[in-house]
Amino acid sequence: MAIVIFVLVLWYGGLFFQSFFLHRYAAHQVFTMSKTTERITFVLTWIFQGSSYLSAYGYGVMHRMHHAYTDTEKDPHSPAYDDNLFSMMWRTKTVYQDINKERIAVDKRFTKNVPQWKSFDAFASSRFSRLLWITLYILFFVYFTTAAWQWALLPITFLMAPIHGVIINWFGHIYGYVNFKMKNTSKNLFRFDFLMMGEGYHNNHHKYASRANFGVKWYEVDVTYVIIKILNAFGIIRLKPVAVAQK
Incomplete structure (x- = not known):
C-alpha cells in the first residue's frame, strides 16, 4: 500500500505543479504571484517532479509555440x-532542450515574461539531481515493496512528467470529445478529468487559452482550478480578471 500511495503522491503532486506553475502560470500567466512565492514554487516543482523536473522557462516557451503552431510542422x-508517441516525445525533448540551452532563436x-531561474534550473535539471531522485525512489521501493508487481511502478516514478506530456499531447489530440470545432485536433479526454486534474480538457483549453478554468460544461470539474481559487482567496496568488471572466 505504501508504494501505491507514494506513486499517487508523485503523480498528482507532479501533475499539479506542471499544470499550476509550468502551464497556467509560466506559459499563460492567468495569475500573478510574488517573486518569493515564485521561487518557493520552483523548489516545490523540483521536489514533486523529481527526476523528471521540467524548467518553467523551457516548458512555458515550448507550450506557447504549441498554441501558435498547433498541428503544423512547427508544432513541438x-x-x-509523428508516426508514434515515442518519436513525438523525442522531438519534444529536443525542442525543449534547444530552448533551455539557447541553441535556437525564439x-x-x-519568451515575454516567462519566469526563469537559471541557476536553480541548472541544478534541478542536472544529471546529479536526476540520479539523486532516482536513487531515492529505488531505496524507497527496496524498503517498502511488499509484492513483486509493485516494481512495475518504479519506471513511472522516473518518467512522470514525460508520461503526463504523452497523455495530453498525444492522446489528447486523438481520443475524446470536442465542445468546440477548431482547426486543430485537440480533444477533451474525460467528462470528469479525475486523471489529469483538468489538463484533460484540452479542446476547451485550445479554445480559451487564457482562461484559468479549463472546464466549460457543468460536469467538467477542473480540480487544479479549484485549488487555484483557494490560493487566490488566501492571497497567495492573484487571478487576473480576464482569466476568471472569459466565457
Missing part, C-alpha cells in the same frame, strides 16, 4: 507529424 508535439512573443 503533434500526432499529425520569437520574443514566446
Whole structure:
C-alpha cells in the first residue's frame, strides 16, 4: 500500500505543479504571484517532479509555440507529424532542450515574461539531481515493496512528467470529445478529468487559452482550478480578471 500511495503522491503532486506553475502560470500567466512565492514554487516543482523536473522557462516557451503552431510542422508535439508517441516525445525533448540551452532563436512573443531561474534550473535539471531522485525512489521501493508487481511502478516514478506530456499531447489530440470545432485536433479526454486534474480538457483549453478554468460544461470539474481559487482567496496568488471572466 505504501508504494501505491507514494506513486499517487508523485503523480498528482507532479501533475499539479506542471499544470499550476509550468502551464497556467509560466506559459499563460492567468495569475500573478510574488517573486518569493515564485521561487518557493520552483523548489516545490523540483521536489514533486523529481527526476523528471521540467524548467518553467523551457516548458512555458515550448507550450506557447504549441498554441501558435498547433498541428503544423512547427508544432513541438503533434500526432499529425509523428508516426508514434515515442518519436513525438523525442522531438519534444529536443525542442525543449534547444530552448533551455539557447541553441535556437525564439520569437520574443514566446519568451515575454516567462519566469526563469537559471541557476536553480541548472541544478534541478542536472544529471546529479536526476540520479539523486532516482536513487531515492529505488531505496524507497527496496524498503517498502511488499509484492513483486509493485516494481512495475518504479519506471513511472522516473518518467512522470514525460508520461503526463504523452497523455495530453498525444492522446489528447486523438481520443475524446470536442465542445468546440477548431482547426486543430485537440480533444477533451474525460467528462470528469479525475486523471489529469483538468489538463484533460484540452479542446476547451485550445479554445480559451487564457482562461484559468479549463472546464466549460457543468460536469467538467477542473480540480487544479479549484485549488487555484483557494490560493487566490488566501492571497497567495492573484487571478487576473480576464482569466476568471472569459466565457
